[in-house]
Each structure stands twice: as structure tokens, then as C-alpha cells.
Amino acid sequence: MAAILGLLAVVAGIGSLVCWVMVLIKLFTNGQVAAGVISIFCGIVAFVMGWMNADKWNIKNVMIIWTICILVGIVAQVGIGLSAAGQQALAPPQM
Secondary structure, eight states, X not given: OHHHHXXXXXXXXXXXXXXXXXXXXXXXXTTOHHHHHHHHHOHHHHHHHHHHTHHHHTOHHHHHHHHHHHHHHHHHHHHHHXXXXXXXXXXXXXX
């Protein structure tokens, strides 16, 4: 189960990376250079700016996919953590 969740987390991470790059490109091409540079170091800025300008820049689908990737990644990571905690609880005591 943890392997499937791990693979899901990796796919969600790659999807997030692709969406982040697409929003970065839109930031720079629409004259938001300062926000683009800040977004390279702090991705949440790109996420917020992307949602703020989603309709104007015609990237609503990208933002929806990015949001879904973030949520899927969070759920997968929590599932991995719970799975690891369950395995630890079931492990025999070490002597």
C-alpha cells in the first residue's frame, strides 16, 4: 500500500512541478518579473498569483490541475505516514 501511495505522491509532485513551471512562464511573459523571481524561491507566490490571474491569463485549467496535484500529494504523504506508523506499531519489540 505504501508503494502505491509513494508512486502517487511522485506523480503528484511531477504534476505540481510542471504546473509551477507553466505558471512561472506566464508570470514572466505578462510582465510580472519581480513575482516570477520570488516564485522561483517561494512557489506559493506563483500559486497565489496564478489563481489571482487565472481568468486573465487563461490558465484556469493549469491552476485546477495544480491544486488537485497538491491535494493528492498531501493525501498520499499522510497515507504513507499512517502506513509507516501502523507498521511500526505492529513490529515485534527489539531486544
